[in-house]
Amino acid sequence: MHGHQDSEAAGRGGAARAGRRRSRERYGCALALALCATAATATGAPRAAEPLSDRAVSYQISVRLDPGPHTLEGEQSLTWRNTTTRPADELRFHLYLNAFKNDRTTFMKESGGIHRGNRMREDGWGWIDLLALRRPDGADLLPAAEFIRPDDANAGDETVLRVPLAEPVAPGATIDLDMAFSARLPRVFARTGYKGNYHFVAQWFPKIGVLEEAGWNCHQFHYNSEFFADFGTYDVSITVPSEFVVGATGVRTGSPRDNGDGTSTHRFVQEDVHDFAWTADPRFVREVRHFRYEEQRDRGEEERVARAMGIAPDSEELRLGDVEVTLLIQPEHRHLIERHFAAVFHAIRYFGTWYGRYPYPNLTVVDPAYLARGSGGMEYPTLITAGVNYFAPSRRQSPESVTIHEFGHQYWYGMVANNEFEESFLDEGFNSYSEGLILDRAYGPDHGTIDLAPGIPWVGVPLMDIPPGPDPEDTTPRHSLSERVVDFLLMRPFGPSDDLTLNAFRDLPFLNHVGDAPIDQVTSERRRYLVAPQADVLARRSWEYATRDSYGLNSYSRTALMLRTLEGVLGKDRMTRIMRAYYQRYRFRHPKVDDFIATVNEMAGEPLDAFFAQTIFGSDVIDYAVDKVSSKLPGTGSGIFGPPGARREVTREEAEVLDAAREEDPGSDRENEVVIKRLGGIRWPQTIAIEYADAPARRIAWDGEYRWMRHEETGPRIDAVRVDPEETLSLDVNRTNNVRSMERNPLAGWKWWSRTLQWMQHVVYFYSGLS
């Protein structure tokens, strides 16, 4: 209630200020930028019946894009409420665009100018300047403002601005601020920026940090981190050249206003979000579809969820809302329009059915421009960026995978708004887990694989994904002499070992093709996880992981596998209840990992702290192996047997004959021995399945604590032994040792070795031909 009244008060104050026109004398600009005319209620823009979140902020922003120099000129009115119990004697702002100002910033030093494989262009710097920061009474706060570096004391970093206040903001009170800023977008390589006329504008305005009870949570912009902000309302007016097609967070309000100077102003409003991004490109093709619940629902899955929840299948809880989906797609990707929409609709359906209805009426999906994929694969409230190639075979699940993943962030990040700086795994890993489930359900468990381990290009790279070859801008010192020799001999100076150019020429990869090599979602995550499963503890602040790879595998894959493992342990229905409860409980809030663990313990009905202590707060691995299996007939024995008066002698030869005869008798009981070893550090109860030649399989349980266990029995001949037979432990780092048969058969091993040999023979053929 309190929050609601304050929000309304902020809205009324905003309406008063918004009525004033501000001139742009400083820039000699003939036209004055108009502030947002009125608050949302006065113009009739859509407004939620009741706030969904504790709206701590209210932004009204007017911004003008000049596409020539790629600059923004903006004015911003901000109302911020102190939601803590302590007075706030300062404010802190994120000025994210300053991360691209020069090579001394924390982001640039940590990234080396490369982000997700995209390299920054030398002339592509960006920045943001705060030009004015005043209270409505005219008090100028800018002179006292200073850049601070709370994470690394890097004097070259200007992404966090501290603003001391002469009068602290009391708990529950608000402060109004009028701000003006100027910015230049970088050439896009890390989420935000431009390429040609394509502009994707993210993290572009002075964004206030989050004040928590312990103080300001306002980190510098790191290479391995994303974002964190309070929920609130956004009312943004965007002025761009009239031919530009615009998409943004929120609902478009009214028609674009023609300013008569070749520009148009587009207005978007959204409540209960914690960020605002937008895009403009004259080449966008705009397509709109509507997700209509009654047409798109999956009744079977609704029934399953209803059973899991113990509610009626037609319960209102399971009902989803209709959503208007706008796709802004590059013209050359028109043939992929329906695939984008299909993926989004799957995501809306299943996220909604499993966790809860998507609460917004709209969603925008953006297809980045050619060579602007640095802005792709990202999430913003009610706006996501995907990214796809012209050639997009459906088996590769592009754009499906990225579209579903980025929509999923509307839930994990957008609504369940964890701190992405400090607990990146809570959104990335949770989302990877959910994405995998949707891909399984909507597209089947397998998708196509293209390349295998680097250096052994069995399958090669498809034509549609031609990499650019070696990076001539890479000035990293090369390796030792021996490594450089190997690099040369493997033609790496002419291209990375997975470069189509030389591999096709050299290896004839399609010659050695393994045919259809499908890969399921779990294996896909394991590929990444197993690169360095013990590099870090999973729960770590994002910029503190050892490497970018470690950040990725821990935040995404390891967390997804951890959740899959938890699902395997608890069962699908319990997991559904847990995830739904977690979402319902923490949406529009800022949960931490302890909140999730508490939810699990409560909903699972059993404490799982030991599981999380090892998987989230430890860096050990799970690895249980079948070490030994034997199934022998107890020997007849040779020597003297029987009591006095009934003695008989059995010679060794006679014993062997008798044993051989019994070997043929399948009914003979055997002395069976099974040894299971714990090779990893994580201890977890195990199920061992023993399969018999002529009897039903049996299962035995082991607590998994000690380093090994031995099971002995007398019974039928063993065929095979499996540990974790249902493969519930997705985190197991080596599943090849989870099963062992009594029969040795070298066929498969020799087959794949002969394939490898054949590949190498063609490599040798190539090099012998150079001379």
Added chain:
Amino acid sequence: MRATKALTAGLTVAARNARLLLWLLLGNIILAAAAVWPLVRPFETTLEWHPAPQQMASRFDMAWWVDVTTAHAASFARTIEMAGAMSFLAALMGCFFAGGLLQAYCDTLEGRRMDRFMTSCRRWAPRFILLFALSLPLYWLVHRIVNTRLELALRDLLENVADERMGLLLRLIKIGLFLALFDGVTLAADYARVHAIVTPDRSMPVSLRAGIFFVLRHPLRVLGLEALVILLQVAALLLYLPVDGLLGRTSPAGLIAGVLAGQVFLLSRLYLREASRAGQVALYRASLPGENPA
């Protein structure tokens, strides 16, 4: 002499010296097996006690592959290093055998009985190793021109390209250019070796220069012969692929048959390459003043 005639002559000459291919195949198998030998144990360990060997043999299992490459990462790393080393030895092996092979083709074209093969190999090996070393800067130059200078220029150009299809086309052109120049250097080195065998010149720098000039002076014939051989190689591949698919290698007999079929295919590639070499000798000899085409 036209390319087709050179190819015909090459096929005939290579067929007459077919037994020499066995040396090449033997050397190929030894080097390749040495490179991938470290993988025998990982494959055995992870597959020989599997309860479904037939299934694991018939279908490539990505889950298995992910686990075996990570659980036995050291073995795979060793294989990659061995692949590098064996590739280098393969180049040296090529230098060793080239002299004997070219001498054999030359002798056959002239109607002479072939000199002792290994003697010729040993005699020419040091010079051809030198020639190989002299050709490396040319490969490096091609790489620098295309993959560095041209690539940087292309990146600047692509800043003004909005349509991905145009970008793809430009990249394909760049890749095609790289392949053509790379192959061009290889052809120049090929004809340099032929020059050394066919003429009294024993200087490798002179031979290399002669090879470059020959390619530049007779581009249609040179490329025509090369293109015909490539077409034949593609035809051999198209014939082999369905056979390989049918054999499957999912039974002991199928495995043996599959391996043998693979060797037959490799042998066919070796034969076609040697036919190309023999054709190059015929082509070069025909271009010399006073020579009659074979």
